[in-house]
Amino acid sequence: MGLPEDGVVDTAVWTTLGKACESMIAASLGPSGDLIPMAKAPGEPYGTASKDHAKSESKSSPSKLDSEQKGLPGGGLPPGWRALLIDTSNLTITLLEDGLPLKQYRIGIGKPATPTPVGQFKVADKAAWAGGFGTRWMGLDVPWGKYGIHGTNKPWTVSQRKSGGCVRMLNRDIEELYPMVPVGTPVVITSGHFGTLGSFRPRIEPGAKGSYVLEIQKRLSKLGYEHAGFDGVYGPGTERAIMQLQRDRGLPVTGIVDMLTYEALGLFVFD
Helix, strand or coil: CCCCCCCCCCHHHHHHHHHHHHHHHHHHCCCCCCCCECCCCCCCCCCCCCCCHHHCCCCCCCCHHHHHCCCECCCECCCCEEEEEEECCCCEEEEEECCEEEEEEECEEECCCCCCCCEEEEEEEEECCCHHHCCCEEEECCCCCCEEEECCCCHHHCCCEEECCCEECCHHHHHHHHHHCCCCCEEEEECHHHCCCCCCCCCECCCCECHHHHHHHHHHHHCCCCCCCCCCECCHHHHHHHHHHHHHCCCCCCCCECHHHHHHHCCCCCC
């Protein structure tokens, strides 16, 4: 990318990361540009939110501001767009505005047996909670389970992989972030510089669910293979589509996604 190889995350590096995040978000928008930007009010400093921004608290009752703030026609991103970038390899969550960082915090993520989902999602609901979920909750629209970003009553688990799949933050950090992130905010969860799915390609069999299945379903759709939907669950429809792909590419027709099938889908190890 033409950047100095000095290991320093400077403005140039953040700009490059922001453009990559912007591309992923823009690619996921529909024709109407369903995105909520959060441009600052005149004179409002970075890292704060106006009273109007804090009004959006739940998916069932979005504010007028939420319904009016959309992306540009054709899926472009408007000035002042914001998104959350979660890096599960570095254990950080970053609030971006126009691709540049406003805030960054340390996080805890899921255990290997219960990994944090990766991909492109949105904040689906928000609430002030208590107990094990800390003081704030921001739910994500992950189709195969209930996942979210929340505080914790076990602060020592932040910066560790100890959760059931949710993203944990210190209570003071999520209390600061919470009013700056309305319902509908895009959330990109990555596995570091290897891309959304990281550098690992597990064997996927019918009955599996999670981020890998969702990405497989997206690739099947791009290649013209019909299946039951984008739910992250490897059901009969996805199995039929995989078997047809394997048949068309001259691969063993097993319905199991192995390395050859990943390659047929275009999901290479360093994708």
